[in-house]
Amino acid sequence: MSTSPGxxxxxxxxxxxxxxxxxxxxxxxxxxxxRKSVFEAFARRLxxxxxYGIVGGTGRLLEGxxxxxxxxxxxxFLGRTRVxxxxxxxxxxxxxxxxxxxGYAEGEAYFxxxxxxxxxxxxxxxxxxxxxxxxxxxxxxxxxxxxxxxITAAGDRPCIEMxxxxxxxxxxxxxxxxxxIAGFDSTSNLEAGLRYGxxxxxxxxxxxxxxxxxxxxxxxxxxxxxxxxxxLLVDTYDVETAVRTAVDIAGDQLGAxxxxxxxxxEQAQWVRRLLDELGNVNTRIMVTSDLDEFAIAALQSxxxxxxxxxxxxxxxxxxxxxxxxxxxxxxxxxxxxFVPVAKTAKNKVxxxxxxxxxxxxxxxxxxxxxxxxxGHRPLDDGNDRPLLQQFIKNGELLxxxxxxEGVLHARQRHAESMAELPAVVHRLHRGEPAxxxxxxxx
Amino acid sequence: MSTSPGxxxxxxxxxxxxxxxxxxxxxxxxxxxxRKSVFEAFARRLxxxxxYGIVGGTGRLLEGxxxxxxxxxxxxFLGRTRVxxxxxxxxxxxxxxxxxxxGYAEGEAYFxxxxxxxxxxxxxxxxxxxxxxxxxxxxxxxxxxxxxxxITAAGDRPCIEMxxxxxxxxxxxxxxxxxxIAGFDSTSNLEAGLRYGxxxxxxxxxxxxxxxxxxxxxxxxxxxxxxxxxxLLVDTYDVETAVRTAVDIAGDQLGAxxxxxxxxxEQAQWVRRLLDELGNVNTRIMVTSDLDEFAIAALQSxxxxxxxxxxxxxxxxxxxxxxxxxxxxxxxxxxxxFVPVAKTAKNKVxxxxxxxxxxxxxxxxxxxxxxxxxGHRPLDDGNDRPLLQQFIKNGELLxxxxxxEGVLHARQRHAESMAELPAVVHRLHRGEPAxxxxxxxx
Numbered sequence: 001m002s003t004s005p006g007x008x009x010x011x012x013x014x015x016x017x018x019x020x021x022x023x024x025x026x027x028x029x030x031x032x033x034x035r036k037s038v039f040e041a042f043a044r045r046l047x048x049x050x051x052y053g054i055v056g057g058t059g060r061l062l063e064g065x066x067x068x069x070x071x072x073x074x075x076x077f078l079g080r081t082r083v084x085x086x087x088x089x090x091x092x093x094x095x096x097x098x099x100x101x102x103g104y105a106e107g108e109a110y111f112x113x114x115x116x117x118x119x120x121x122x123x124x125x126x127x128x129x130x131x132x133x134x135x136x137x138x139x140x141x142x143x144x145x146x147x148x149x150x151i152t153a154a155g156d157r158p159c160i161e162m163x164x165x166x167x168x169x170x171x172x173x174x175x176x177x178x179x180x181i182a183g184f185d186s187t188s189n190l191e192a193g194l195r196y197g198x199x200x201x202x203x204x205x206x207x208x209x210x211x212x213x214x215x216x217x218x219x220x221x222x223x224x225x226x227x228x229x230x231x232l233l234v235d236t237y238d239v240e241t242a243v244r245t246a247v248d249i250a251g252d253q254l255g256a257x258x259x260x261x262x263x264x265x266e267q268a269q270w271v272r273r274l275l276d277e278l279g280n281v282n283t284r285i286m287v288t289s290d291l292d293e294f295a296i297a298a299l300q301s302x303x304x305x306x307x308x309x310x311x312x313x314x315x316x317x318x319x320x321x322x323x324x325x326x327x328x329x330x331x332x333x334x335x336x337x338f339v340p341v342a343k344t345a346k347n348k349v350x351x352x353x354x355x356x357x358x359x360x361x362x363x364x365x366x367x368x369x370x371x372x373x374x375g376h377r378p379l380d381d382g383n384d385r386p387l388l389q390q391f392i393k394n395g396e397l398l399x400x401x402x403x404x405e406g407v408l409h410a411r412q413r414h415a416e417s418m419a420e421l422p423a424v425v426h427r428l429h430r431g432e433p434a435x436x437x438x439x440x441x442x
Numbered sequence: 443m444s445t446s447p448g449x450x451x452x453x454x455x456x457x458x459x460x461x462x463x464x465x466x467x468x469x470x471x472x473x474x475x476x477r478k479s480v481f482e483a484f485a486r487r488l489x490x491x492x493x494y495g496i497v498g499g500t501g502r503l504l505e506g507x508x509x510x511x512x513x514x515x516x517x518x519f520l521g522r523t524r525v526x527x528x529x530x531x532x533x534x535x536x537x538x539x540x541x542x543x544x545g546y547a548e549g550e551a552y553f554x555x556x557x558x559x560x561x562x563x564x565x566x567x568x569x570x571x572x573x574x575x576x577x578x579x580x581x582x583x584x585x586x587x588x589x590x591x592x593i594t595a596a597g598d599r600p601c602i603e604m605x606x607x608x609x610x611x612x613x614x615x616x617x618x619x620x621x622x623i624a625g626f627d628s629t630s631n632l633e634a635g636l637r638y639g640x641x642x643x644x645x646x647x648x649x650x651x652x653x654x655x656x657x658x659x660x661x662x663x664x665x666x667x668x669x670x671x672x673x674l675l676v677d678t679y680d681v682e683t684a685v686r687t688a689v690d691i692a693g694d695q696l697g698a699x700x701x702x703x704x705x706x707x708e709q710a711q712w713v714r715r716l717l718d719e720l721g722n723v724n725t726r727i728m729v730t731s732d733l734d735e736f737a738i739a740a741l742q743s744x745x746x747x748x749x750x751x752x753x754x755x756x757x758x759x760x761x762x763x764x765x766x767x768x769x770x771x772x773x774x775x776x777x778x779x780f781v782p783v784a785k786t787a788k789n790k791v792x793x794x795x796x797x798x799x800x801x802x803x804x805x806x807x808x809x810x811x812x813x814x815x816x817g818h819r820p821l822d823d824g825n826d827r828p829l830l831q832q833f834i835k836n837g838e839l840l841x842x843x844x845x846x847e848g849v850l851h852a853r854q855r856h857a858e859s860m861a862e863l864p865a866v867v868h869r870l871h872r873g874e875p876a877x878x879x880x881x882x883x884x
Contacts, residue, residue: 006515010452014633015611017604019644021632022668026646030663032653039649064611073448077636085667123653130647134607135614162459165576166763169457169506170612172577190463191456194519202461204468205572207481207770210783211474211565221472225527226464235787261787315762321608321753328649341652345677345703 004403007195012064013074013095017131018083024124025088033124036338038330038354041103041117041137043110047145047319049430052421054148054414055116056178057140058106059406061133062391065097068129097125098395102388104357106406107144107181107413109421111370111433115355116141116324118388123331130326136174138324142316143175146293147182148414149317150309152426153296158185159307160201162288163314175314181410185306197404203231203258203286203308215242219249229255231286234271235262243271247278256284256305264289265302272303292317293428330354330375340375351439357387359420359435367421370437378440385420446845449637454506455516455537459573460525466566467530475566478780480772480796483545483559483579485552489587489761491872494863496590496856497558498620499582500548501848503575504833507539510571539567540837544830546799548848549586549623549855551863553812553875557797558583558766560830565773572768578616580766584758585617588735589624590856591759592751594868595738600627601749602643604730605756617756623852627748639846645673645700645728645750657684661691671697673728676713677704685713689720698726698747706731707744714745734759735870772796772817782817793881799829801862801877809862812879820882827862 027033046053070078070092079089099121110116117133119126150159161179164172169191176192186199193200204222212218219232219242228250234242234257246254257275259267264287275283284305291299292312299307312318327350330338340352353375360369361383371378380386391401400409418425425434469475488495512520512534521531541563552558559575561568592601603621606614611633618634628641635642646664654660661674661684670692676684676699688696699717701709706729717725726747733741734754741749754760769792772780782794795817802811803825813820822828833843842851860867867876 006519012611014636015606015614016632017606017630017644018632018635018642019630019646022644022672023646023650023664026664026667027650027653029667030654030659032659032663035653037653074636077448078632081635081642083632083635083642123649127649130649131607132611135609135611138608139610139613164457164459165573165768166580166765167577168581168610168613168616169454169574169577171581171610172457174610188459188461190458190460190520190525193460193523193525194456194515200460200523200525202459202464204461204465206785207565207569207572208465208469210770210785211469211477211479211773212472213775217472217474221474222465222468225468225471230464236785237787239787311763311765320757320762323608323753326607328652331653333655343648343652343678345679345681 004195004197009063009067011071011074012068012132013070015132015135016128020128020130021078021084021088024091024128025084027123027127028087028091033122035123036332037121037123037126037328039119039126039130039326040115040329040355041133041324041326042113042115043322043324045112046433050145050319051425051427051431051434052109052111053141053322054144054182055104055106055108055110055141056144056181057136057174058103058391059402059410060140060174060177061136062397063402064132064136065129065392066397068097068132070095091124096395097121097129097392099125099392100390100394101392102390104387105389105410105413106401107410107417108387109417111435111437113372113437114370115357115372115388118355134324134326138321139171140174140178141322141324142320143178143314144182145322146317146319147179147184147313148418149293149428150296150313151183153293153300153428154307155300157304157306159183159309160185161187161189161313162308163310164189166311167314172314177407179313181407182414183411196407198407204233206233206236209233209236216245216249219246223250228253231256231258233258233260235260239267239271240274243274244278247275247280252279252282254280254283256286258286258288260288265299268299268302268304297428358384359387360384361420365420367435369435371440372437373440446637446639451505451509453513453516454510454574455512457574457577458570462570462572463520463526463530466533466570467526469565469569470529470533475564477565478774479563479565479568479770481561481568481572481768482557482771482797483575483766483768484555484557485764485766487554488875492587492761493867493869493873493876494551494553495583495764496586496624497546497548497550497552497583498586498623499578499616500545500833501844501852502582502616502619503578504839505844506574506578507571507834508839510539510574512537533566538837539563539571539834541567541834542832542836543834544832546829547831547852547855548843549852549859550829551859553877553879555814555879556812557799557814557830560797576766576768580763581613582616582620583764583766584762585620585756586624587764588759588761589621589626589755590860591735591870592738592755593625595735595742595870596749597742599746599748601625601751602627603629603631603755604750605752606631608753609756614756619849621755623849624856625853638849640849646675648675648678651675651678658687658691661688665692670695673698673700675700675702677702681709681713682716685716686720689717689722694721694724696722696725698728700728700730700750702730707741710741710744710746739870800826801829802826803862807862808864809877811877813882814879815882
């Protein structure tokens with residue numbers, strides 16, 4: 001499956017825990033592998049003190065599920081290392097997902113126990129997708145959730161994703177995608193540009209200045225090659241000298257200066273005054289340097305035009321995983337009747353039965369509850385918004401969720417979902433989830 | 443480049459920040475792109491309170507650098523989106539790294555400012571590798587460093603990597619590799635088995651028990667299909683009942699029981715007594731459930747035989763990135779003479795000049811200093827161990843660092859490096875780096 005002209009989704013089938021396939025083998029042995037099953041992905045709680053989470057990765061996941069096939073290389077490996085027996089290898093050789101998948105649209109806000117993804121198929125099919133589903137949702141939702149808070153903190157000022165170097169190269173590409181879904185303006189990550197059609201941008205590093213004999217030589221080269229609209233990095237040596245040199249070379253059309261160290265609030269203030277004095281009222285000030293949502297909030301009073309965010313974004317700003325789990329909640333018995341199931345030993349107790357979800361809204365269109373029906377659809381009081389969308393039907397991907405189109409839709413969904421939540425979501429300090437999750441039992 | 447029969451390294455060239463290529467364009471314009479340059483990757487500090495870090499990812503990085511090429515898809519994207527001009531595209535079309543790369547062997551301990559990787563080539567070649575180099579080293583070193591602490595806490599008991607579902611699917615595969623380098627016994631991640639020849643293992647999930655009409659049905663199916671040596675998960679319903687059922691079905695050859703919830707210390711104690719009473723003295727107890735190095739240390743007094751570690755491992759146990767940077771420290775001038783260079787603006791100051799590194803050892807073979815020569819090799823006092831190894835010479839990969847062989851060598855290096863460090867590295871609580879980093883200036 002290709003999502004862009006330049007990229008083909010590699011096979012995803014071995015991004016899987018060993019035990020998924022040995023469980024499959026044992027269930028093929030007992031015959032239970034073919035029981036119809038409902039698995040749900042959800043987070044038991046939000047990261048400590050967070051008010052909401054943002055679903056990320058759904059589009060990427062759906063692209064990957066289409067590529068969840070076992071080819072010669074995978075089957076040879078599983079056979080040679082005796083992970084599973086021949087009967088199981090035969091099953092895997094023909095594997096393609098044929099069931100239904102529902103879930104929260106990518107970009108949607110979620111809360112504790114929101115049924116973010118629901119997989120309906122045989123046990124065999126739903127079981128072996130577990131690890132891959134959780135990997136994608138846990139990573140991308142952690143990044144989207146952190147990004148959303150940064151966007152809230154930044155208000156109208158654009159945020160640019162620049163964290164590629166601080167995380168695994170593939171995580172970086174997924175993180176860029178998740179950041180843009182949550183409202184980031186663009187990314188430095190070129191692979192994300194190629195795969196998802198996301199806008200990429202860049203400035204320059206200290207090494208570029210140090211490479212040249214003088215800062216003036218470096219700025220002249222950059223402006224001559226990239227135009228006066230470029231962003232010049234002004235804190236390699238002395239910031240004031242650099243700003244004056246930059247304006248001298250690029251004139252009043254200089255696009256931006258970037259500050260990457262020191263007291264950013266204080267620097268931004270005097271650099272703004274200096275630029276204005278020099279006539280560069282349209283030259284923007286971009287700040288970077290280990291920003292997170294709290295640092296962004298602290299910079300809101302300073303004359304800053306754009307935030308470049310790196311480490312904190314790609315590591316989820318203290319919550320690098322969304323801690324979602326994937327649980328069997330219902331399966332058929334020998335008569336073909338669905339039976340709700342749940343672990344009952346102490347701790348980590350889950351609620352059995354297929355879930356349905358509405359966001360309850362008041363008369364002003366503000367969310368007041370996450371309402372979850374167990375085994376049935378909760379009654380819509382007229383203002384409520386149903387949360388579950390169908391992504392895959394009888395194994396076929398439904399349109400609109402993947403590729404560049406999926407990113408655009410998810411970004412729109414994020415903006416709309418945020419606009420609907422109570423004002424408490426704009427508070428960065430720790431607290432309870434913005435709305436409570438309530439169950440409507442049968 | 444293929445590292446295993448079943449896997450081909452994809453192209454890595456766009457795992458790169460936009461600005462690396464625009465800096466290249468500007469440096470091609472000024473002519474400085476062809477200046478010989480030395481870039482170094484290092485961490486200014488260890489994560490808060492850590493005593494040491496472990497270099498991870500070097501083998502994976504070297505495999506990726508060999509695949510750092512620009513093919514039609516990459517060039518078409520960069521041209522269409524106007525990231526760079528035609529002259530730069532022409533340069534990239536022919537790109538292959540032709541310089542030298544040195545660094546700490548994978549698995550080696552490192553400290554603040556240890557020159558973990560040194561890239562010697564033209565500015566053009568070394569600059570565009572920056573993002574990819576840092577992505578790999580920052581991620582894999584974060585995981586290897588966390589894994590090493592868990593191994594220290596676990597003593598002689600094996601640790602099994604099980605965190606795939608909590609992180610990006612590709613990070614998961616790299617994390618499994620890094621964990622094994624730091625001493626983990628095996629992983630649940632099948633892709634890591636395929637790519638790197640790492641041993642994979644698995645037990646079963648609660649869903650497998652819930653799928654069947656009774657726990658007995660589930661255990662019977664698992665034992666019949668996977669043998670009595672399998673590991674049965676005993677905390678879906680009542681743990682005591684489950685243990686008795688497991689022994690009833692599998693007999694005294696039952697491989698292991700797994701506990702995944704509750705008070706693990708207390709449970710392990712009475713489950714051990716129960717197994718012994720039932721005659722299953724050789725049945726092992728494996729514990730999982732959000733373990734980190736501190737939880738492992740707390741379980742050392744309990745009769746536990748193996749630790750399954752997930753979330754904390756793959757998220758670096760509080761430090762998801764190693765925060766390494768990559769800095770130009772020396773480059774030639776117009777006469778071809780090397781000039782040390784460094785940023786001088788306040789904060790984030792670096793030390794210019796090519797680094798050389800020794801681990802100073804006392805007469806007992808215990809490390810006492812990280813000794814770094816700036817611009818020259820420090821004098822070896824006879825016991826010292828040189829730390830820099832050459833990985834790539836004139837663009838050619840030297841043998842032993844990559845693939846399965848690289849993993850084995852790195853695991854060995856980790857064990858030897860740890861044995862040489864002072865005993866303080868076995869303390870989990872916060873403190874200063876185990877040895878100081880000292881500079882020997884010219």
